[in-house]
Amino acid sequence: MSPVSSSNPFAAGGNEIRKQRTENIAKNVMLGAAILLIIPVLVIIGYLFYKASPVLSWNYIWDVPRDLGRQGGIWLPLIGTFYLVIVSLMLVAPVGILAGIYINEYAPNNWLTRCINMAVTSLAGVPSIVHALFGVGAFVLTLGMGASLLAAACTIAVMTIPVIVTATREALAAVPMAFREACWNMGATKWQTIRTIVLPNSISGILTGVILEISRAAGETAPILFTGAAASVAVRTATVGDKLMPYQLDDRFMALSYHLHVVAEKISGMPQEMKYGTAAVLIALIVVINSFSITLRLYLRSRKKW
Amino acid sequence: MSSGKKSIRALGAKLLDGAELPIRIAITICGWSSILFVGAIFFFIFKEAAPVFPHLDWGEFFFAHRWIPIPAEGNEPSYGAMGILYGTFAITVVSMFIAMPLGLGAAVYISEFAPPRRKEWLKILIEFLAAIPSIIWGFIGLVIMGPLIQKILGVEVGINLLNASIMVALMAVPLIVSISEDALRAVPDSYREAALALGASKWEIVYKVLFPAARNGLLAASMLGVGRAVGETMAVWMASGNTDNIPENFFNPLLVLERVKALTATIAGEMPDTVHGSEHYQVLFVIGIVLLTISVIINVVSDLIIKGIRKES
Numbered sequence: 104m105s106p107v108s109s110s111n112p113f114a115a116g117g118n119e120i121r122k123q124r125t126e127n128i129a130k131n132v133m134l135g136a137a138i139l140l141i142i143p144v145l146v147i148i149g150y151l152f153y154k155a156s157p158v159l160s161w162n163y164i165w166d167v168p169r170d171l172g173r174q175g176g177i178w179l180p181l182i183g184t185f186y187l188v189i190v191s192l193m194l195v196a197p198v199g200i201l202a203g204i205y206i207n208e209y210a211p212n213n214w215l216t217r218c219i220n221m222a223v224t225s226l227a228g229v230p231s232i233v234h235a236l237f238g239v240g241a242f243v244l245t246l247g248m249g250a251s252l253l254a255a256a257c258t259i260a261v262m263t264i265p266v267i268v269t270a271t272r273e274a275l276a277a278v279p280m281a282f283r284e285a286c287w288n289m290g291a292t293k294w295q296t297i298r299t300i301v302l303p304n305s306i307s308g309i310l311t312g313v314i315l316e317i318s319r320a321a322g323e324t325a326p327i328l329f330t331g332a333a334a335s336v337a338v339r340t341a342t343v344g345d346k347l348m349p350y351q352l353d354d355r356f357m358a359l360s361y362h363l364h365v366v367a368e369k370i371s372g373m374p375q376e377m378k379y380g381t382a383a384v385l386i387a388l389i390v391v392i393n394s395f396s397i398t399l400r401l402y403l404r405s406r407k408k409w
Numbered sequence: 410m411s412s413g414k415k416s417i418r419a420l421g422a423k424l425l426d427g428a429e430l431p432i433r434i435a436i437t438i439c440g441w442s443s444i445l446f447v448g449a450i451f452f453f454i455f456k457e458a459a460p461v462f463p464h465l466d467w468g469e470f471f472f473a474h475r476w477i478p479i480p481a482e483g484n485e486p487s488y489g490a491m492g493i494l495y496g497t498f499a500i501t502v503v504s505m506f507i508a509m510p511l512g513l514g515a516a517v518y519i520s521e522f523a524p525p526r527r528k529e530w531l532k533i534l535i536e537f538l539a540a541i542p543s544i545i546w547g548f549i550g551l552v553i554m555g556p557l558i559q560k561i562l563g564v565e566v567g568i569n570l571l572n573a574s575i576m577v578a579l580m581a582v583p584l585i586v587s588i589s590e591d592a593l594r595a596v597p598d599s600y601r602e603a604a605l606a607l608g609a610s611k612w613e614i615v616y617k618v619l620f621p622a623a624r625n626g627l628l629a630a631s632m633l634g635v636g637r638a639v640g641e642t643m644a645v646w647m648a649s650g651n652t653d654n655i656p657e658n659f660f661n662p663l664l665v666l667e668r669v670k671a672l673t674a675t676i677a678g679e680m681p682d683t684v685h686g687s688e689h690y691q692v693l694f695v696i697g698i699v700l701l702t703i704s705v706i707i708n709v710v711s712d713l714i715i716k717g718i719r720k721e722s
Binding site: 113122123125126129130131132133134135136137139141142144147150151164197201202204205206210211218219220221222223224225226227228229231232233234235236237239240241244245261264265268278292293294311318322323324327328329343360361363364367368378379380385386389390392393394 | 420425426428429432433435436437439440442443444446447449450453454455456457508511512513514515517519522524531533534535536537540541542543544545547548549551552553570582586589610611612613615618620638639640641642647655675676677683685693694697700701704705707708710712
C-alpha cells in the first residue's frame with residue numbers, strides 16, 4: 104500500500120506511522136493527567152503561602168489567638184495539635200505495632216486471622232465522621248471522659264490503628280524468612296528471634312508507619328469535632344511554662360485543623376491573612392512530617408542489603 | 410564501664426527472654442484488638458441510635474425529601490433524608506467522573522511510560538497529595554475554588570456540587586493511582602513481551618492487554634475511590650454549600666452548579682446543636698449507621714478483589 108522508499112527498506116509504512124502517532128498522543132494524554140493532578144495543587148499551595156506571607160512570623164506562631172482568632176497568633180491551636188498527636192501516638196503505637204507483629208509472625212493461617220485482616224481493612228475505610236460518632240458514644244459518654252483532650256486522642260488512636268498495623272505488617276514481611284530460620288537454628292525462641300533479628304531489620308519501616316500516623320493525627324478534623332476540640336479556650340498563658348503546658352488531659356483544647364475550620368467559616372470579620380496563615384502553617388507542618396517519612400524510606404531502600 | 414553496660418544489657422535481654430509467655434499473650438490480645446474495635450464501633454453507634462428505631466418512619470427516612478429536624482413552633486420534626494442521600498450520591502458520581510480518568514491516566518503513565526527518575530518524583534508528589542488533610546481541601550474549595558467557579562462560569566454561588574466534587578476527586582485520586590498502579594504492575598511481564606513480539610505498540614499493550622488483565626484491580630481502585638468520596642467530611646461540608654436540594658431534571662448538566670447536602674456534612678453540622686438523647690441526635694446516629702454500612706461493604710469487597718489478584722500473580 105504505502106510507497107516503500109527504495110533507499111531505505113526499513114522506513115515506516117503508513118500503518119506504523121499511524122500507530123506511532125496514536126502512541127504519542129496516548130502518552131502525552133497520560134502525562135497530561137499526571138501533570139493536571141500535581142501542578143494546579145502546587146500552584147494553589149504556593150498561592151496560599153503568598154496570601155499568608157503578611158502574617159507569617161515567629162511571633163504569629165508563638166502568640167496566642169486573641170478576639171476569637173481575629174488577632175494574635177496560633178500558639179494555642181498549634182500546641183493543642185502537638186499534644187493530641189503525642190497522646191494518640193502513645194495510645195496507638197504499642198497496640199498497632201504489637202498487632203502488626205501478631206499478624207505477620209504469630210497468626211496461624213485460619214479464618215480468625217482472615218477476620219483480623221478484614222477488620223483492619225474495614226477500620227481503615229470507616230469514614231472519619233463515623234469515628235467521631237463512635238468517640239462520642241464510647242469515650243465521651245460511656246467511659247465518662249467528657250469532651251476532652253483524652254477522648255479526642257482515643258478517637259484518633261482508634262482511627263489510625265490501621266496505618267500502624269499495615270506499615271508494621273509490611274515492614275516485617277520484608278524481612279527474609281532465611282533470617283528467621285537461621286536464628287531458630289541457633290536455638291532462639293520465637294520472641295527472641297523477633298526481638299533480636301526481625302525488629303531491628305524492620306525498624307525503619309515501622310517508623311514510617313508511625314510518622315504517617317502523626318501526619319494523619321495532625322490533620323484530621325472530623326473525629327475531634329465533638330470529642331474535645333474547642334473554638335476558643337480560657338487557659339492561663341502568662342508564663343512560658345503555662346504556654347508550653349496549657350491543657351490537662353480532661354480539658355477541651357484547640358487544634359490547628361479545627362481552628363482553621365473556625366476561622367475560615369464560623370467567625371465574621373475575620374481578616375483574610377489570618378485564615379491563610381493558619382492554613383499555611385498546617386500545610387507546612389504536614390509537608391515537613393511527610394518529608395521525614397519519605398526521606399526515611401529512600402534511605403532505607405538505599406541501604407537494604409538483601 | 411563498657412562491661413557494666415554489657416551486663417545491664419544482658420540482664421535486660423534475660424528479662425525480655427524470660428517473659429516469652431506474657432509477651433505472647435500481650436501480642437495476641439493486641440492482634441485481636443482490631444476486631445474488638447470494629448465490633449465496638451458497630452455496638453456504640455447502634456446503641457446510641459437504637460431508641461429511635463421503633464418510632465422512626467423508615468419509609469420517610471429513605472424516600473421523602475423533607476429534612477426538618479428543628480421545625481417551627483408547633484410543628485412535628487420530620488426526617489426525610491432522601492435529599493441528603495442524593496447529595497452524597499451526586500458528589501460521589503461527579504467526583505468519580507473527574508477522578509477516574511485522571512487517576513487511571515496518571516497510573517498508566519507512571520507504571521508504563523515514565524522514565525525511572527520521573528516515576529520516582531511523580532510517586533513522591535502524589536504521596537504528598539494524599540497527605541494533604543481534608544480541612545485544607547475544604548479551605549481551598551471555600552476561598553479559592555469557589556470564587557474561581559463564580560468567575561469562570563459566571564454563576565452566583567461557587568460553593569456547590571461541582572466545587573465539592575473537584576475537592577473530593579483530588580482527595581480520592583492518590584488512592585486510585587496507587588491501587589491502579591499496583592494492579593498494572595501485577596500483570597506479568599510475559600504478557601507485555603508476548604504483545605510486543607506480535608508488534609503491538611505500548612498504547613495497544615495498555616488498552617488491549619493490561620486493562621483486561623488488570624480489570625479487577627482497576628475495579629477495586631474505583632470502589633475504594635467511591636468509599637473515600639462517600640465518607641469524606643470536612644471538604645464536602647465546606648465546599649458543597651450544605652443545602653438540602655434535589656434537582657427537578659436529572660439530565661440537565663447544570664445540576665452540578667446546585668448546592669447539595671451530604672450525609673457526612675449533616676452529621677458534622679447538626680450534631681453540636683442537638684441535645685444528647687433527643688430524637689434528632691439519634692437520627693444522626695442512624696445516618697452514621699448508613700455510612701458505616703456502605704463503607705464496610707465497599708472496603709471488604711474491594712479487599713477481597715485485591716487479595717484475589719495477589720493470589721493469582
